[in-house]
Amino acid sequence: MALSFSPQAHERIARLLPQYPTRMAACLPVLWVAQEEFGWLSAEAMRLVAETLELPESHVYSVVTFYTMYRRHPVGTYHIQVCTNVACMLRDAYQVLSRFERALELKPGETTPDGTFTLSEVECLAACGTAPCVQINDRYHEPVRPEEVEALVARLRLEAPALRAARPVASAAGPIVTAQSVPAADRAPTAQGLPAVERD
């Protein structure tokens, strides 16, 4: 069955279009609407955006693959994104990341088999003054100390069912991909054993 936008999404799109002199310029905003509606951007969702904006599907695909925040796979109920860039690295971000890896039994780019958590290592989040920063879904947690990770994960586990209930669409959109089924090229780049910044 072909995907379609809800009436609310149609309304949002109708409000977006007059803000730009070309339909193409609405491509990023409409992709955001689609991602919020369906949880991620499947081939069908990209086709729907292309039809809505009268753009070639190839254009929409080229845009989706350029930006890191458009998801071509479903993510867990919680998408945990750990910044390890310079300022966070200097304040123990790699310890934070490895604590998450251990607590969730995941490598960056992977999702737990139950679909609750996806872990990513990400680039600078513009939170360097409150490093190390961890973005969980839309919310920044800053700073997160390495020793706080286990408690944070435990709390999220408890809250997960309520959050899932509040967001039925994302989980209905398709099967959650687990570690093995995410193509390597789509995984976030990892540190590949970069040593800790502290020497002594």
Add this chain to the structure above:
Amino acid sequence: MTRIVTQHLIVTQHFGNEQAKQLAVYEQLGGYAALRKAVSLTPQQIIEEVIASNLTGRGGAGFPAGKKWSFIPKDAETVYLVVNADEGEPGTFKDRWLMYWDPHRLIEGACIAAYAIRAHRFYIYIRGELVRELRVLEQAVAEAYERGYLGPSMAGSGWAMDAVVHRGAGAYICGEETSLLNSLEGKRGYPRLKPPYPALRGLFDQPTVVNNVETLMNVPTILERGGHWFADLGFPGDGGTRAVALSGHVKSPGIHEVPVGTNLRSIIFEQGGGMRESGKPLKAVIPGGSSMPILSAAEIDVPYAFQAMLKSEQIREVEQAPGIKFRWGAGGTLRSMPGSGAVTVIEEGTCMVALCARIMRFYAHESCGQCTPCREGSGWLAQVCTRLARGAGRRGDVDLLQRVAGQIGGNTICALGDAVTWPMLAFLTKFRGEFEAKEAGAAP
């Protein structure tokens, strides 16, 4: 957002006041008076005031703002202002705080700037991750429409002004102004060749000015207190203040607003409270976001201003090989710059090879791939630095880094190539011994 600034000069004056993001409170605190004054002036008068203020771009390049506005053709029919809120240079977080605490100052500044270049619409291109700030801005824009600062007659002037908040989707390169314009047009964020410059052919092929958030937030104060007041507050040729974003091994990270030209050591040791509790001494400072040449601890007694840091003999010139000075642009040598105003403090005991590897890995990830020197070169530097840092380097790796780094900057469409070359060569110029020690421990 737990830490509050130590000085409240211009752009940070409402930090800590949660109510100031409401229009009514912002007005009570004197907000939008500058816009009402602006619409009683001609666009040319505003541009002259901003030129007199010596306001320079706060996004990283430091270009004089008034001059940029003056490049817009006077007879252009459709002109756009684009607010660059795609903050992403590692170390930089000022715009995020500025938008959160004082969104109306940004809208007011953008309204004045748009009017000065005869635009009827401005776009605020905000980084996709900044969801909280996006909501704050959307709320502020809605309030400004309700109150008549935006809409068919801006502040009763009869001049129509529209504002659109546009969310990015995760791409560092979109902070580069021509990449941002392509992204705003709904395309992949590939930087464009210049010329044509955006002032002649920018957004939707129309004359366009792209200004950073902090730059625009200074404009209301310039109109209220006068360009000369603002110029006097700063450094010769570089007026006003900088919202310095302090991070790393410093006691009080956060935003510290200081006059342009404040001594960098005092920014770290007075505003920032010095080194953190670990008790380790200062080793190095990245003075303007991770693309700016790193400084050793002995190089920080300099005024924090573009011209001063470019020329100060305190700062060693970056070398492309031992004893051979690196040349860029019109052939000048390179020392360092305050860039985006991000100061990252690094203590003794930090491995500079691992730090450099992390920076290279970032630029390799963010290279858009259009230009071969940047796409391939950044990846090679990241790989070689990383293997050195892990103790798995090879003989000749340090020379290899130097050779590859020297062939990227200046050979690419946009400045991301320089953002790879500059830090790599600066790390080698100042901390070559650490790289060589890693190489010496490597297999032949």
